[in-house]
Amino acid sequence: MPHDYARRVLSRCPACDTPAGDPFFSVTGLPVHGTAVLPDPGAARAVSVGDQVLVLCERCGTVFNRDFDSGLLDYTGDHEESQHHSPRFAAYAAEITADWVSRFGLAGEHVVEVGCGSGDFAVELLGAGVGRVTGVDPHFGPERVRPEWTDRLTAVPETFTREQVEPGTAALVCRHTLEHIPALAPFAAELHAGLVRGGGRALLAEVPDLGRILDEGAFWDLQYEHCSYFTPATLRTFLLGAGFAGVDGPEPAVRLTYADQYVVAEAGPGGTPGVPELPAHLREALRTACHDFAARVDEQIGHWRAWLGDRAGAGDEVAVWGGGAKGLTFLNIAVGGDAAGSAAPGAVQCVVDINPGLQGRYMGGLGLPIRAPKDLTVAPPRAVLLMNRVYAGEVRSTLDELGLGSTELLTV
Known part of the structure; x- marks a missing residue:
C-alpha cells in the first residue's frame, strides 16, 4: 500500500522523528500555490x-514547516511551473543533463524521474541520449506527453512508490521534489528501495539551498x-540516514x-539505513544561521x-x-504586509514574466496583472525589480531590445 506522503508533520522532524523545537521564523497568510494560473483579479x-x-x-x-497542511493545496486547476523559457535556465538544464548522462553512463538506458512536473527535464534527458524515461508525478498524465516522445516517455500520474521502478533502471532523478515532501523518511525509504529494485547505480537529486536563503535573508525564496x-x-545527512552511500565512495x-x-x-x-545526525559543529553553525534569519528578513522587508x-x-x-x-x-x-507597514499603494503596477502560460493572468494574493515583456513598452516603468539575480543579464538585454534602456534594473 502506498505511503501517505501528504500527511501533516507538526510535532516531530519528518526526517528523523526528533520532537520539534520552537520555531525560528514564521510568516502568516501566504498564498499556498506559487505556480497557480489565475484568470482574474477576483x-x-x-x-x-x-x-x-x-x-x-x-x-x-532538517528545517521544516511545522504548520504545513497539505489539505490546503489544490492542483486541479491550471499550474505553470516551467522555467525553460529562460535561456539561462535552459542552458543550465542542458549542462547538468549532459554531465549526468556522461558520468553515470545513462545513454540508451532507462531512467525514472520522480516528481517530473510538466516533463521538461524528462525531455531534456531524452534529448541528451537517455533511452527511455518514466515520469512519475500525480499531475503528469499521458496527455502532457508531446507526440514526438510518446514511444520513449511514459507518464505515471501517481504518488511515487518503489514498484514503479522496473528492473534494469539505471538511475532515479529527483529534482525539486524533496522540498515538497512533508513525510521525508518514508519517501526516502521508497526512493532507496526503488533504486535497489531497479538495480540502479545513482539517485540524482536537486533542491534549493537553504544556506543561501538564511545568509541573505531571502524571504522571497x-x-x-x-x-x-x-x-x-x-x-x-538525510540521504545517509535513508541508506544511501556515494556512487564511488562512502558518502x-x-x-x-x-x-x-x-x-x-x-x-x-x-549504505545502511540509520538515524541521520548532523555533526555537532555543523549543527551549531546552522543553529546560528537560523537564529539570525528573522533579523535579516526584517532588514530586507524594511x-x-x-x-x-x-x-x-x-x-x-x-x-x-x-x-x-x-x-x-x-x-x-x-507589498501586502500589514496595513501599517506595507509600501504605498500603486508602487508596483504589474508583474512581468517571459512564460506565456502566465501572461494575461494574475498574481495570487494581490491580484496584480502578469504581463509579457513587450507590454512594458506601452507605459514604460521607471524601474524593474528582478526576483532572481541569475537572470540579470538576459533581462537587461530584453529591456534594451525593447527600447527601455533608461529603465533601471534592480535585483533583490
Missing part, C-alpha cells in the same frame, strides 16, 4: 493561504509548497550549482518597503519581473 485575491512556521531539527538539521529545506550538509556527493542557488546530490544505494514607498511617493512606476513563486512571496510580504 480569483487571485481569493486564493487559499497558509502559514509557514519554520523549525530546525536539533539532531539532523520561501514558498508554502516548500515544507522541507536543506543545506548541502543536511541533504547529505553521497553534494555540491552547489546555479550560482549557488541549488544543492545537487549524487548517491548510490550501498529596505524594500522603504524603496517601494519612495518610488510611489515620487510617482515612479515599478514592474516586478518574476510571476512565479519568488515574485508571489516577495509581493505578498513586502
Whole structure:
C-alpha cells in the first residue's frame, strides 16, 4: 500500500522523528500555490493561504514547516511551473543533463524521474541520449506527453512508490521534489528501495539551498509548497540516514550549482539505513544561521518597503519581473504586509514574466496583472525589480531590445 506522503508533520522532524523545537521564523497568510494560473483579479485575491512556521531539527538539521497542511493545496486547476523559457535556465538544464548522462553512463538506458512536473527535464534527458524515461508525478498524465516522445516517455500520474521502478533502471532523478515532501523518511525509504529494485547505480537529486536563503535573508525564496529545506550538509545527512552511500565512495556527493542557488546530490544505494545526525559543529553553525534569519528578513522587508514607498511617493512606476513563486512571496510580504507597514499603494503596477502560460493572468494574493515583456513598452516603468539575480543579464538585454534602456534594473 502506498505511503501517505501528504500527511501533516507538526510535532516531530519528518526526517528523523526528533520532537520539534520552537520555531525560528514564521510568516502568516501566504498564498499556498506559487505556480497557480489565475484568470482574474477576483480569483487571485481569493486564493487559499497558509502559514509557514519554520523549525530546525536539533539532531539532523532538517528545517521544516511545522504548520504545513497539505489539505490546503489544490492542483486541479491550471499550474505553470516551467522555467525553460529562460535561456539561462535552459542552458543550465542542458549542462547538468549532459554531465549526468556522461558520468553515470545513462545513454540508451532507462531512467525514472520522480516528481517530473510538466516533463521538461524528462525531455531534456531524452534529448541528451537517455533511452527511455518514466515520469512519475500525480499531475503528469499521458496527455502532457508531446507526440514526438510518446514511444520513449511514459507518464505515471501517481504518488511515487518503489514498484514503479522496473528492473534494469539505471538511475532515479529527483529534482525539486524533496522540498515538497512533508513525510521525508518514508519517501526516502521508497526512493532507496526503488533504486535497489531497479538495480540502479545513482539517485540524482536537486533542491534549493537553504544556506543561501538564511545568509541573505531571502524571504522571497520561501514558498508554502516548500515544507522541507536543506543545506548541502543536511541533504547529505538525510540521504545517509535513508541508506544511501556515494556512487564511488562512502558518502553521497553534494555540491552547489546555479550560482549557488541549488544543492545537487549524487548517491548510490550501498549504505545502511540509520538515524541521520548532523555533526555537532555543523549543527551549531546552522543553529546560528537560523537564529539570525528573522533579523535579516526584517532588514530586507524594511529596505524594500522603504524603496517601494519612495518610488510611489515620487510617482515612479515599478514592474516586478518574476510571476512565479519568488515574485508571489516577495509581493505578498513586502507589498501586502500589514496595513501599517506595507509600501504605498500603486508602487508596483504589474508583474512581468517571459512564460506565456502566465501572461494575461494574475498574481495570487494581490491580484496584480502578469504581463509579457513587450507590454512594458506601452507605459514604460521607471524601474524593474528582478526576483532572481541569475537572470540579470538576459533581462537587461530584453529591456534594451525593447527600447527601455533608461529603465533601471534592480535585483533583490
